[in-house]
Amino acid sequence: MKDSAKSSRRQMFRLGAAVTGGLLAKRELAAQEATSKLGIPLGPYGERSPFEKAIRWTRDSKTPETGSSFTPLADSVGTLTPSSLHYERHHAGIPTIDPVQHRLIIHGMVERPLSLTMAEIRRLPSVTRTLVLECGGNSGSEWAAKTGADVQRSHGLVSCSEWTGVPLSLVLQEAGVKPGAAWVIAEGADACRMERSIPLAKAMDDILLAYGQNGEAIRPAQGYPLRLIIPGWEGNTNVKWLHSLKLTDQAYMARDETAKYTDLMPNGKARIFTYDMEAKSVITFPSGGQTLPGPGVYELTGLAWSGHGRVERVEITTDGGATWTQARLQEPRLPIAFTRFRLPWLFEGRDAVIGSRAIDETGYVQPTREALIEVRGVNSGYHYNGIKLWKVHAAGMVTNVEV
């Protein structure tokens, strides 16, 4: 603990600034000692405090079975997303699946087609990984204009959970992949049978047939009882309510990899099968919609992640990108997981533009919005990972910057 204690002391800011007026008055001490009332009994299943109000945000819609709900990142602490607040992106609502009835079938170009029960799947060798899941369309509103007034609306289609499941490669080995097979077509048991084509090489690498999330069964909104977890790939490919894997010699060109989840480039051609999620970060405090109570020292904080591995470094600007300072990163920095970053900042009561940029272990640097648009144009809604700037106004309100 010695090194980290020393470093925390180096980075520490004077507490006095934050606790002005915090000196204890005698009458307060008396008040503290007065209350006494027997509390709520032990219970079978806990709930959060009634004083906690954070919820996922959804656009008003006449078809709420298709669309997205956004994680309230401004309320996040630490590096995990509570399962109840994990973002959603559904195409035909959440099916109610009896795990006893559910089957995963593995068919197509395999030697031994399989139909597995959940009990059979849960009996197989399992692994556990903490991983980010991010919708390919997260921050899509940033391409054209900054329509997300707060960090939930602008960046809330990303969450981080501890996932547990069986390596897909084990099951494919058992089924026996036939020569010539090159793709796995994954299909969900939702009404639209959401499907995606996954190259066999990735399927044999690190994909999980996941049934566990944050220590319990996966939540219905995240794919109960079984889903794909594909480390580092756009959320849509992580097929929920997984019921079928078909081995084929070519991709399916499914709706969600042609009409959606492709990237129209400036030259009018579309990129397809852009699975990887690049390094990205966002400041969650202070962020749009919040108000600082006054000048003083604050701890800037936010989240960084990369589909390509560990976050190596996060840098902060408080002057609109002119200068950058390295933030403190919360250990352990797990690959393809949220990394919490923190940096003390003296808000002097003057306008300031703040932002963060992530550098991952491959050396990739999160680009500015301008640099990203220069390459990608503004035709696309997917794979936006530009630096997010917030304006802290002299009076303390935080908003999007003008572009």
Added chain:
Amino acid sequence: MKDSAKSSRRQMFRLGAAVTGGLLAKRELAAQEATSKLGIPLGPYGERSPFEKAIRWTRDSKTPETGSSFTPLADSVGTLTPSSLHYERHHAGIPTIDPVQHRLIIHGMVERPLSLTMAEIRRLPSVTRTLVLECGGNSGSEWAAKTGADVQRSHGLVSCSEWTGVPLSLVLQEAGVKPGAAWVIAEGADACRMERSIPLAKAMDDILLAYGQNGEAIRPAQGYPLRLIIPGWEGNTNVKWLHSLKLTDQAYMARDETAKYTDLMPNGKARIFTYDMEAKSVITFPSGGQTLPGPGVYELTGLAWSGHGRVERVEITTDGGATWTQARLQEPRLPIAFTRFRLPWLFEGRDAVIGSRAIDETGYVQPTREALIEVRGVNSGYHYNGIKLWKVHAAGMVTNVEV
């Protein structure tokens, strides 16, 4: 991924054993393709599946405001405990606290007594750590007779969460500890004002004033809005609903460190202030009350932890302790956190006695029940960490071993 892939292949057992009868019939494929119904819409706050029934277990009591509820470890997957299933140990029920009204006062032998609001505390530099919390009395029923019929009842007073908060040392430095102060008396805001005496050295080391649990505010049952988190120390010292820290020159000899949470030794003297939780482990599958469907290969799995740091190794016996085999440990192994262990095992349909022992980074080896009793006697209810054995009967039922 190469090394872990290779090791997983080495340890892999033939899937065929687990998926007997899993071959896909044509009629199943047809059935899978038949259903189609629009699902549940996007929602603000998710719930678990109605098919999931795991709950905390509590003894029937006329005073359910005092007592314990036990985490359903047999249903656990991965290394985290869902907050809703985190064990409880209350002495006067769960107080309902408005965080806006709540204050933490720091007084006694300090230069500047402080009264801090939650907003002030949340503005301070914070850290995040994944840590086990274990009741000092966990597995207490194992001292005399094995009264816990399943792993929830025998070992369920332990849970693991990601905690976020402010280093206590920062706040104490700001208050200015007076010369001669040697103890911090922590008091909760529950009706009984639960209090414990904590040596100043530990308070200046790694204790957290925690407000975050698993990515959101601490749950009421775990101390909302503020609690102590004391890495590696018995749960009781991690005072919940924390409202007062008083610096003193001596311990308080409070009820929970004299009448309770002391260890009566064979010679009639009691150990006091036995804060540290030693290395421990338990097999969660298969465990008491479960039934294996038949002979075949299974993945034995369980949890290991140590109050003194990382779990270095876990060894498994399937012959009542005669021989031991090293289990595979889930990475990352974080200090003082749950480490999930796994080992394939061929159940041959004959009686078997299975158990696990943890070895931590200090080299400490979890003792047998007999070795523990030889030193500690059976007068005590606290700090039991003996090896837990389960008997797998030839027919598949799992029970406690006879002692």
